[in-house]
Amino acid sequence: MNGKPMSLKTFFVQSALCSGCRLCQLVCSVAKEGIVNPELSRVFVNRIIMDGVMLPCICLNCEEPPCIPACHRKAINKDPDTGWVTIDYERCTHCQLCIPACPYGGIFLGPQKEVLMCDVCGGDPACAMACPTGALRFLSREIGTAGEHMPLS
Numbered sequence: 001m002n003g004k005p006m007s008l009k010t011f012f013v014q015s016a017l018c019s020g021c022r023l024c025q026l027v028c029s030v031a032k033e034g035i036v037n038p039e040l041s042r043v044f045v046n047r048i049i050m051d052g053v054m055l056p057c058i059c060l061n062c063e064e065p066p067c068i069p070a071c072h073r074k075a076i077n078k079d080p081d082t083g084w085v086t087i088d089y090e091r092c093t094h095c096q097l098c099i100p101a102c103p104y105g106g107i108f109l110g111p112q113k114e115v116l117m118c119d120v121c122g123g124d125p126a127c128a129m130a131c132p133t134g135a136l137r138f139l140s141r142e143i144g145t146a147g148e149h150m151p152l153s
Helices: 023-033 126-130 141-145
Strands: 009-013 044-048 053-057 076-078 085-087 107-109 115-117 136-140
Touching: 009 053, 023 044, 023 126, 085 115, 126 136, 136 141
Parallel strands: none
Antiparallel strands: 009 136, 044 053, 076 085, 107 115
């Protein structure tokens, strides 16, 4: 980094904008696994039937992530420079204790009973770039917490 502090970025979800197209799931599976398979995605669009709401669920890189103390293997860490929460798969035993610890449903169980969590694609998350409605965006924490009217670009 060129001496300037990196602006901490995270995902912001606006369920009112989500059309339920699940394009985010498709591009995530391609970006992470090289195949189109929504079961391998690190983002999941949850349809809340009672309200007709589509809610993209993804790791929101909490300021104090409850998944970290839930992991007895210390496989989940938060990068102090970026603020991103990731799983060290060398340490992870897929015990699944982190899944119920996440209040946002951002940690998933894959088809082989493996724990899946977003790693923000190194800072350019494919899911947010592909979202046609802006329901899922990757922005500076300062922009997202400044108010309800976040820029679409």
